[in-house]
Amino acid sequence: QSVLTQPPSVSAAPGQKVTISCSGSSSNIGDNYVSWFQHVPRTAPKLLIYDSKNRLPGISDRFSGSRSGTSATLGISGLQPGDEADYYCGTWDTFLSAYVFGTGTKVTVL
């Protein structure tokens, strides 16, 4: 029932790169900035990217974000075992007057 769609899972070997897509609409991604969060279940989620492409201070430059039209993308390069987690996109939906999260993507390091 989430309005933002992500792939359920992505995987790659250590050192490789993965990209996670986040598909929305004109009332959310098309109209507002996107954030990306890293979440290990049962721990506090962690903000990685804000304003669609800006890394939070202290976040590795292996993480990158972009937005085009009604979609956004998170890239993780130089994949490390510690990157295994669930990743969520999120943004404000102007029509709903609500914050919406993506469906979440599980990253596995092979």
Add this chain to the structure above:
Amino acid sequence: QVQLVQSGAEVKEPGASVKVSCKASGYTFTNYDINWVRQATGQGLEWLGWMNVNSGNTGNAQKFQGRVTMTRDTSINTAFMELSSLRFEDTAIYYCTRAPAKYCKKNGCYGGYNWFDPWGQGTQVTVSS
């Protein structure tokens, strides 16, 4: 450092209410909003609502209309989220998180959120008979 510390785990019966607290430190409490998010086991993140700490204005997801109440006590830098008429499906970990303050005027608050940071450690709420 900026920190949000939440209250401990709760077990409630169906139909009861639960009130979760979120104590802020390391920043000026009234200069930011607090949002509430939950995650049920095996599910994704779900947004419940927001509160402008300075004005006390709130807004919530349509799904929780009439069941969620967000308040604050600025004297102790603490925000509260109360969820009433609990159902089994409300069993989840509830998180508070800081956000930039909305622009608020007499007739309401406007705009969305560009970030949520940091997050509280989470409060497990279990609804069980």
